[in-house]
Amino acid sequence: MRSRTPTVRRVATVAAALLGLLLPLLVTGPSAQAAPTGFRIQNGRLLERSGNDFVMRGVNHAHTWYANQTGSLSHIKAKGANTVRVVLSSGDRWTRNDTADVANVVAQCKQNRLICVLEVHDTTGYGEQSGAVTLSRAADYWISVQSALTGQEDYVIVNIGNEPYGNNNYAGWTADTKAAIQKLRTAGFQHTIMVDAPNWGQDWAFTMRDNAASVFAADPDANTIFSIHMYGVFDTAAEITDYLGRFVAAKLPIVVGEFGHDHSDGNPDEDTILATTQQLGLGYLGWSWSGNGGGVEYLDMVTNFDPNQLTSWGRRLFEGANGIAATAKEAAIYASSGGDTTPPTAPGTPTASSVTSSSARLTWAAATDATGVTGYDVVRVNGATEAPVTTTTGTSATLTGLAPSTSYVFAVYARDAAGNRSPRSGTVSVTTPSGGTTASCSVGYRVTNEWPGGFQGEIVIRNTGGSAVNGWTLRWSFPDSQRVTNLWGGTVAQNGADVTVTSAPYTANIPASGSATLGFTAGKGSTNPSPTAFTLNGAACGSV
Numbered sequence: 001m002r003s004r005t006p007t008v009r010r011v012a013t014v015a016a017a018l019l020g021l022l023l024p025l026l027v028t029g030p031s032a033q034a035a036p037t038g039f040r041i042q043n044g045r046l047l048e049r050s051g052n053d054f055v056m057r058g059v060n061h062a063h064t065w066y067a068n069q070t071g072s073l074s075h076i077k078a079k080g081a082n083t084v085r086v087v088l089s090s091g092d093r094w095t096r097n098d099t100a101d102v103a104n105v106v107a108q109c110k111q112n113r114l115i116c117v118l119e120v121h122d123t124t125g126y127g128e129q130s131g132a133v134t135l136s137r138a139a140d141y142w143i144s145v146q147s148a149l150t151g152q153e154d155y156v157i158v159n160i161g162n163e164p165y166g167n168n169n170y171a172g173w174t175a176d177t178k179a180a181i182q183k184l185r186t187a188g189f190q191h192t193i194m195v196d197a198p199n200w201g202q203d204w205a206f207t208m209r210d211n212a213a214s215v216f217a218a219d220p221d222a223n224t225i226f227s228i229h230m231y232g233v234f235d236t237a238a239e240i241t242d243y244l245g246r247f248v249a250a251k252l253p254i255v256v257g258e259f260g261h262d263h264s265d266g267n268p269d270e271d272t273i274l275a276t277t278q279q280l281g282l283g284y285l286g287w288s289w290s291g292n293g294g295g296v297e298y299l300d301m302v303t304n305f306d307p308n309q310l311t312s313w314g315r316r317l318f319e320g321a322n323g324i325a326a327t328a329k330e331a332a333i334y335a336s337s338g339g340d341t342t343p344p345t346a347p348g349t350p351t352a353s354s355v356t357s358s359s360a361r362l363t364w365a366a367a368t369d370a371t372g373v374t375g376y377d378v379v380r381v382n383g384a385t386e387a388p389v390t391t392t393t394g395t396s397a398t399l400t401g402l403a404p405s406t407s408y409v410f411a412v413y414a415r416d417a418a419g420n421r422s423p424r425s426g427t428v429s430v431t432t433p434s435g436g437t438t439a440s441c442s443v444g445y446r447v448t449n450e451w452p453g454g455f456q457g458e459i460v461i462r463n464t465g466g467s468a469v470n471g472w473t474l475r476w477s478f479p480d481s482q483r484v485t486n487l488w489g490g491t492v493a494q495n496g497a498d499v500t501v502t503s504a505p506y507t508a509n510i511p512a513s514g515s516a517t518l519g520f521t522a523g524k525g526s527t528n529p530s531p532t533a534f535t536l537n538g539a540a541c542g543s544v
Contacts, residue, residue, distance in 0.1 A: 117285065227257030408432075480525055
């Protein structure tokens, strides 16, 4: 995904897609199959060795570009995921992930009780992207690191190559995919194999959809699962439900291997993706945990790999309707191999400090657990109900986006690697001040361009005090349905109408009498009223 620079052709009409109804969809597997050595496909479903139906709920992690961020796997698990798709390189376009590194990734996945989908990224956009390699070359890479994967069939799925064709010569996908599967089987791979669609993964020409049955039949182990990537091509509910529904009706296994809430090629309908996969019992893997560049930084789920800084996309995927926290179930292999059903002890009652009109810091004593605590969930308590606030791997959290002059009650739960949740801690009450204190700042806001459904804006933060500001957080609330889609000059997170921007390294220092400028694009409804109030580091700013 990260290296993508596609020109994506749009699906012309849903009616055109319906032509595929006449295609043969029946799958005939081999007459005799060996006993499963791990994951397997049966009647279009992904099953564990035990026969447990496994539905992926997870995210992509860009390991090959951020090899020092293996700690992200524990953070991803702590957010509730049961699967992680890990980006690797064959060495053709990026630094090669060798056998030892692959073995370490697998070990980290197992330690954090995650199923590991491993993919080679160097195939991305073959035929259109300069330097991209073939699926055959990707298969050679898998064979070269096979010793790290043999015996891991219960824990690892091999995704041969990411988005293996761009928009040129993509008709070659079918034959190349069959050949790559057969090369791996000949080499002795017994893993479930995942294959990505062409057209930068989005299959707008329906090459994968229309040839999936023959590709599945070409696998002598009948153990292949298909992966569709859903970005701008899938911007309507009809396109999403039709595509996924055809695979389910044909008993062909499919997973949404990548998707986002926005993209340069259009605005995917993430709500329908989540709802439909949940309804059909299909897996999904959102793109991506952190580290995006090239103009798609908005696809980061957390900022700077910090699990305590969920972005609006991260909150939607982990905490929203049909999201990971609400629907993920840990792989049965971990329950059968570990048997850990004992929850951690309750964390200590949190204490509050650094309370401002919009934020507060909570600190608590650690919980204990026989196999180790992997995370803490902070919740807001309102009588008999609770609402999630944030998750963290440490014993403190800074809560932001609070309202001035408001009383809150918070508590904390602990979780272990098996997903067991502790009893709730004691509660702490926090009352935010009025926020009437004015910071030594003023903020100017203006719309610089506007079009139906969207606009571009500019924000100028002026330091009106006598000393420099070193690091800042700016907050405001949109009065209508505006939603930021991209921002430069800082890192943005949006929760409903509330927007939080933290400084970028190059805007963090605002000297006395100096200023910092932010630019952004956003969606809007029929009206576009301007925000009326801004706070900088928790104190109200004047207006320019």
